[in-house]
Amino acid sequence: MPPDTNSPRRPLLASNSLWRMRSYLRPHIGKLVFIWLVAILGIAASIAFPLVGKEVIDAEQTADLLPLGLLAVGVGVAEALMIFLRRWVQTKPVLGLETEIRDDLYEHLQRLPMAFHSDWQSGQLLSRATTDLSTIRRFLGFGMLFLVMNVIQLTTVTIVLLNMYWPLGLLVAASAVPIIWVSLRFEKKYIKISRQVQDEQGDLATLVEESAIGIRTIKAFGRRHHVYDSFDESARKVYATSIDKVGLSAKFFTFLEVIPNFTLALVLLLGALAVGTGGLTLGTLVAFTTLMLQLVWPIASLGYILAMAQESMTSADRVMEVMDTVPSIRDGSETIEDPRGHLRLEGVGFRFPGAERPVLHDVWLDVRPGETVAVVGATGSGKTTLTALVPRLVDVTSGRVTIDGHDVRDLKLSVLRDVVATAFEEPTLFSMSVRENLTLGHREATDEEVREALEVAQATFVYDLPWGLDTRIGEQGMSLSGGQRQRLALARAVLSKPKILVLDDTLSALDVETEALVEEALRHVLREATGIVVAHRASTVLLADKVALLRGGTITHVGTHQELLADVPEYRELLAQDADMSEEGALR
Structure with a gap:
């Protein structure tokens, strides 16, 4: 049987489905706010560290070095503590969120009538209850948090850089324009190919399940090679689509690596000239460069986070396909006292x-x-x-x-x-x-x-x-x-x-x-x-x-x-x- 004979698929609604899962976030909103607050404090500490370093380098009196050094140590310890606290607190609510959605999905599957289960491949349902929910959990536990953190860090650091030395700050801000443009184009293509990969993986899971259940029939009729060929064809289909997906990601990620590094090279060149002419102090250039390096990870990780977001939204769309199905057999309200069985x-x-x-x-x-x-x-x-x-x-x-x-x-x-x-x-x-x-x-x-x-x-x-x-x-x-x-x-x-x-x-x-x-x-x-x-x-x-x-x-x-x-x-x-x-x- 072809792997894609009966998997109902509706048009992509991924941009909306993940947002519709916000009801699952409400019970955990307090912990999520705390996590984001801790993350923001960690960002503040990471930005403060180069600024303290600037004062150390530009200090004119050695008496100022000890308090500045102690302040630098304190800021570093505070940043490490914030990172530890964020990671420790976020684990439970994120895993709990995945469990709640999975429980609701399974409960809803039990309510749906036989006609629904006849139309859907079991492998498609299995992939939604396992792989798709894990994808959503990874984004909600990692991607969404870092998306917010990276936007805050990019915005804050750019403002600080503009205040420190506006010509170089303007150069850094301008480098974001091509990144935003390419990211928007990448998003549209990645949504489509992510959905295709996830659907094909569901079809492959169906083949595996059917082969396991029907193993006696397969062996009895000597159809092992035929079944293997069907599986191999489906597996190669997943492989080819996954290669296309990786190729699209590789181009985007490479672009994100090139732009920040090219910008950093320009900053070092123009900054060194500014120091030579006295327009910039050495401490300011070091702090500027250090802060600039802090932008490399948020920009480079933007590709991974956007890819994760698209996969998560596609997964949410696939899950909502099932959750949105209204049971045609509704529960009644009457009971029978002492039933006779007429x-x-x-x-x-x-x-x-x-x-x-x-x-x-x-x-x-x-x-x-x-x-x-x-x-x-x-x-x-x-x-x-x-x-x-x-x-x-x-x-x-x-x-x-x-x-x-x-x-x-x-x-x-x-x-x-x-x-x-x-x-x-x-x-x-x-x-x-x-x-x-x-x-x-x-x-x-x-x-x-x-x-x-x-x-x-x-x-x-x-x-x-x-x-x-x-x-x-x-x-x-x-x-x-x-x-x-x-x-x-x-x-x-x-x-x-x-x-x-x-x-x-x-x-x-x-x-x-x-x-x-x-x-x-x-x-x-x-x-x-x-x-x-x-x-x-x-x-x-x-x-x-x-x-x-x-x-x-x-x-x-x-x-x-x-x-x-x-x-x-x-x-x-x-x-x-x-x-x-x-x-x-x-x-x-």
């Missing part, structure tokens, strides 16, 4: 954004408390979409879904997802212990409750793992078989003790013997819960009290397994390949 689909329809035809339309279904309905339909008929509407993984585009008379859109999401538990056909397990995976939806579950859920799902194999329930399973549960993952996902859903249990073809990866044991245990669980079961096998259908046939995006028939088997040819065709149908269907 589920109704009333004229439900669903259409994906931009799609011409709806996936579902005019779906009506009534599932009473304790009743189980099997949803049967051809591949692509919308079964999974229908089950996703119940816990509001997606929202209806017409009609409504109700639980005990409450529209699910009006319920608090926390309440809704306590009432509804879902086990998916493709189970997701996390890189944590078995116990943590199982109790994801019921953190207070006791060991006895965990065992009961595992017995229902026929997943007691976990007790034979090296550390039992405390055994860590690999990312995506890849250390387990497909059937084992499905059984753990089913146990997780059962453990939450929902009033409505949604099983999206959860038994598809089980062998016939295990499936029979799981189904027998599920019958006891489903007696106490309302059940929606997506089924492809007749044996799974027999778990249900009635069957809903989904065809053409709507439910065309509802009845018992025997009724649909006898009266609906489409239903018989769907189950015709199941060996259980002729035997079990006839018996029941």
